[in-house]
Amino acid sequence: MTGGAAGGEDAAMTAVVQAEGLTKYYGKRRGLEDLTLEIQPGEIFGYLGPNGAGKTTTIRLLLDVIRPTRGLVRVLGADPREPAIRSRIGYLPGELALEGRDRARDYLRFLGRVRGGVPDSRIDALAERFDADLSVQMRKLSKGNKQKVGLIQAFMHEPEFLILDEPTGGLDPLVQQEFLALVREVRTSGRTVLMSSHVLAEVENVSDRVGIVRDGRLVAVENVAALREKAVRRVELHFESPVPHAAFENLPGVRDLRVEGASVSCTIDGRPDALIKTAARFTVVHMVSAEPDLEEIFLTYYSDEEGHRDRQESA
Numbered sequence: 184m185t186g187g188a189a190g191g192e193d194a195a196m197t198a199v200v201q202a203e204g205l206t207k208y209y210g211k212r213r214g215l216e217d218l219t220l221e222i223q224p225g226e227i228f229g230y231l232g233p234n235g236a237g238k239t240t241t242i243r244l245l246l247d248v249i250r251p252t253r254g255l256v257r258v259l260g261a262d263p264r265e266p267a268i269r270s271r272i273g274y275l276p277g278e279l280a281l282e283g284r285d286r287a288r289d290y291l292r293f294l295g296r297v298r299g300g301v302p303d304s305r306i307d308a309l310a311e312r313f314d315a316d317l318s319v320q321m322r323k324l325s326k327g328n329k330q331k332v333g334l335i336q337a338f339m340h341e342p343e344f345l346i347l348d349e350p351t352g353g354l355d356p357l358v359q360q361e362f363l364a365l366v367r368e369v370r371t372s373g374r375t376v377l378m379s380s381h382v383l384a385e386v387e388n389v390s391d392r393v394g395i396v397r398d399g400r401l402v403a404v405e406n407v408a409a410l411r412e413k414a415v416r417r418v419e420l421h422f423e424s425p426v427p428h429a430a431f432e433n434l435p436g437v438r439d440l441r442v443e444g445a446s447v448s449c450t451i452d453g454r455p456d457a458l459i460k461t462a463a464r465f466t467v468v469h470m471v472s473a474e475p476d477l478e479e480i481f482l483t484y485y486s487d488e489e490g491h492r493d494r495q496e497s498a
């Protein structure tokens with residue numbers, strides 16, 4: 184099998200997800216409309232959208248839990264109906280049904296056997312990373328522990344493709360960090376992750392690309408690194424002594440410039456290179472640069488698409 188997220192003919196043939204015009208209606212109700220998307224091996228894809236947008240519908244179509252009204256979908260190069268691909272996928276459902284008197288560890292061992300054998304040591308290592316108590320009966324698991332057990336079962340057989348529906352809900356911040364570290368390890372090993380969320384902040388630091396779904400339609404797919412570079416950010420610089428306004432005028436990418444004595448503030452559109460090189464001519468004592476607000480950028484996408492569609496519909 185060919186690997187890498189590099190694109191090209193081979194990668195296109197082995198895309199982990201290939202959807203074309205994928206559509207699902209529940210009776211007259213639209214679940215997903217005309218989804219065309221490719222996810223390449225080794226990619227972390229964040230799938231974002233508000234409640235009811237169609238994220239779970241997409242995931243269920245990939246897993247053959249439901250069947251499309253029309254359109255095509257292939258997962259790991261195969262029809263999702265092929266039973267053999269299931270063991271190559273790790274799946275965390277949005278709503279986990281973990282019931283019964285079995286202890287969590289026994290349940291995970293059982294699942295491991297079903298999936299062709301998972302060493303106990305791997306289950307224990309994951310439990311330790313997530314700080315999960317596996318001695319508890321399933322029905323007595325807290326919400327957080329339930330989510331941890333769900334994550335352990337999704338990761339433990341080291342699947343080629345992880346599909347995680349709202350994976351970080353209910354996890355405390357430390358466990359969330361551990362989860363994101365694990366996702367990065369999955370990418371390093373050339374495997375692929377699709378994770379859904381309704382909060383961009385939960386996925387932006389780990390995703391290579393982010394897709395936004397709204398009202399059943401994919402309205403944007405963006406490369407996160409490119410987006411970060413494009414994003415506008417606010418910068419403040421404080422110098423040892425007053426600096427001349429003229430030195431900072433007309434720098435590429437610098438806008439809303441204010442020079443007041445020894446302080447300079449501005450917004451940066453794109454790379455901060457020119458500003459940094461100019462600032463370096465003086466003695467900088469303090470610098471503040473806010474992270475670009477990607478949420479804001481995405482909200483712009485939402486409203487643009489909405490406006491566009493509204494205009495089309497009223498035409």
Ligand SMILES: Nc1ncnc2c1ncn2[C@@H]1O[C@H](COP(=O)(O)OP(=O)(O)OP(=O)(O)O)[C@@H](O)[C@H]1O
Nearest residue numbers: 209212213214232233234235236237238239240241
């Ligand atoms: N079994 C079903 N029967 C009828 N309508 C459904 C069914 N499942 C989903 N829908 C509808 O399809 C649309 C998309 O729902 P979906 O569950 O895929 O959204 P979601 O993005 O996963 O949202 P959430 O985060 O709330 O799970 C919604 O309008 C929802 O009401």
